[in-house]
Amino acid sequence: MLDIRSAQDSPRDPSSARDDSEMFELAPVSLWLEDFSGVRALFDAWRAAGVTDLRAHFKDHPDLVAQCAQSIRVIKVNQKTLAQFEAADFAALTANLGAVFRDDMLKTHLEELCQLWAGQTSFMSQTVNYTLGGRRLDVLLKGTLLPGHEAQWDRVLISTEDITELEGARHRITAAEQYTRGLFEHSPVSLWVEDFSAVKRLLDDARAAGIADFRVFTDVHPEFVERCMQEIHVLDVNQHTLEMFAAPDKKTLLSRLADVFRDDMRPHFREQLIDLWDGKLFQQREVLNYSLDGNELHVHLQFSVLPGNERNWDLVLVALTDITARKKAEAYLEFLGKHDVLTKLRNRSFYVDELNRLERKGPFPVTVIMADLNGLKRINDQLGHAAGDALLRRAGEVLAKAMETPFHAARIGGDEFAILMPSTDERGGAAMIETIRQLLDLNNQFYPGSVLSFSMAAATCQQGERLEAAVQRADLLMYDEKRAHYANQDPPVQGGN
Structure with missing residues (x-):
């Protein structure tokens, strides 16, 4: 009968042990064989003393982490470990372990210990070691209890993979992300x-x-x-x-x-x-x-x-x-370009442009009202320009109140105003003049002091006629009214309250 037995059942071949030793020695990753029996003894003593939460115990007694680390004995390391940690030989490495495992290493060692305390037979952490030459090493540490040694923990195999370049790349990526995020935020x-x-x-x-x-x-x-x-x-x-x-x-x-x-x-x-x-x-x-x-x-x-x-x-x-x-600045500049700052009405520039537009496109008939503020010069002379400006502002209030789209009132000179009324005949012009006179009466009741009044006249331009001719007719009629106004004498100027 063919005898089939597993490798475990076969007698141990001396060459197999030699292979295992060579594999450990020549492995391309840093390997450490360590004795954790001293850690196991400390754990047993603490459990016997009633400790149940190792992390809390370490928090109350932080020096115990170092005690655990010092109780670990390094049995052997491979060639990759000596090269990685810049050690000439095993004796040089073990004599200088304090230079290898230092600074924040104990924080990660605490995590390894907590994993073992929880009953795990393997543990893992990312930590920092140092070569004997003082160079920092970021390492990924993995440890496992070897089979048959679970009771005493006297044989633990540990690998320390050098991830310094990987960590450097990760830090650079993180820094780049933070930089980019900072630029965005x-x-x-x-x-x-x-x-x-x-x-x-x-x-x-x-x-x-x-x-x-x-x-x-x-x-x-x-x-x-x-x-x-x-x-x-x-x-x-x-x-x-x-x-x-x-x-x-x-x-x-x-x-x-x-x-x-x-x-x-x-x-x-x-x-x-x-x-x-x-x-x-x-x-x-x-x-x-x-x-x-x-x-x-x-x-x-x-x-x-x-x-x-x-x-x-x-x-x-x-x-x-x-x-x-x-x-807002552009709108204000546009406003200044088309409006009179003092009266808030349209200015002469707008008036000329609108007159030309109506000349070309209508709609006809177009009625023009020319208005002249009465007594402005005398008020300026007697009461000062501040009083004259106040009267001009009142004139602007009245004319603005009378306007409805598409009509426009403009200040075209010091005391001269014009109203352009597209699609409006003579009756519409007369109605506008009457509306303005009613608003003048209300304004004079509201502002005691200098009397606000206009000399006004209207002229209507039909399709085919020159709008400028209607402006001239309205202007002549307005001056006739102005002469009649002064012939009847203005009421004397009064000081404002």
């Missing part, structure tokens, strides 16, 4: 990381349905733009975004995006969608958002589908620069 512009994949699916579905002219489609179906706006998923924002949008934290802002993207933002977003439809994955434009406190935010938007995400648009970076102050 502390950027001086508002940054949004968004997912536009749902928007892309909606556009793809529309294209698959046969939509060719997306602009016409969104004209007919504005609800599609609203749907796309609702499908934007904001993944993250930076600190400047919270400050700019008056949000206390990210959670609050992300829960109230409907308060940010609304109203006048929709036309801008529609143009953004049209560009995306046309394949423009990087865009710049000026748009309007709203902060959580309700204020308008004019922003310069830069939109970019990040490289590698062109297929799904699932990672988009949006940068917003607050240009609200610039927009």
Whole structure:
């Protein structure tokens, strides 16, 4: 009969023991054979003394960790260990173990001990050792109780894998991530990381349905733009975004995006969608958002589908620069260009441009009212220019109150005003003059002191006539009224209260 026995049942071959010894000696990883029986004895004594929680015991008696470490005896190490720790031989290594195992090593040793205390026959930790030359080594330590030695722990095989380069790479990656995160979080512009994949699916579905002219489609179906706006998923924002949008934290802002993207933002977003439809994955434009406190935010938007995400648009970076102050400055400059600062009415520049526009395009008939403030020079002479300016401001209040779209009142000289009334005949001009006279009466009741009055006249220009001719007619009629006013003498100027 064929005798089949396992290797364990076979007599021990002396050459096999020699192979085991050579494998240990020539292994490509650092190996240590150690005797932990002293640790086992300490554990048994502590259990007999009633210790149940080793971690708490070490917390109360931190010196015991070092006692455990000192009770471990190194039996042998392999060639890789000597090379890794820059030791000439086993004696040099064991004589200088204090230089190898030092500093924070005891913290990780505590974790190894707690694993053994819990009944595990193997343990693992990541720790720091040092070569005899003083070079730091990050090592991954793995230990196991050899079979047959579980009772005494007198044979423990330990490997110490040098992971210094790996740890260095990990630290560099972590530092790079922190650097990148810092750039994002502390950027001086508002940054949004968004997912536009749902928007892309909606556009793809529309294209698959046969939509060719997306602009016409969104004209007919504005609800599609609203749907796309609702499908934007904001993944993250930076600190400047919270400050700019008056949000206390990210959670609050992300829960109230409907308060940010609304109203006048929709036309801008529609143009953004049209560009995306046309394949423009990087865009710049000026748009309007709203902060959580309700204020308008004019922003310069830069939109970019990040490289590698062109297929799904699932990672988009949006940068917003607050240009609200610039927009206000531009609006004020535009206001100054077309308005009289003192009266808040339109100025002569606007009047000339509007006169030319009405000359070309109408609608006719166009009625022009010329008005001259009575007594301004005398008030300036007698009461000072501050009193004259106050009277001009009152004149602006009256004329502004009388205006309704599309009528415009303009100050075209020191005390001269003009009113342009498109699509208005002679009766409309007469009604406007009467309205102004009624407002003058109310104004004089409200402001005791200098009397506010106008000399006024109107002229109407029909289709085919020159508007400038109507202006001249109204001007002549106005001066006739002014002469009549002074012939009847103005009431004396009174000091204001």
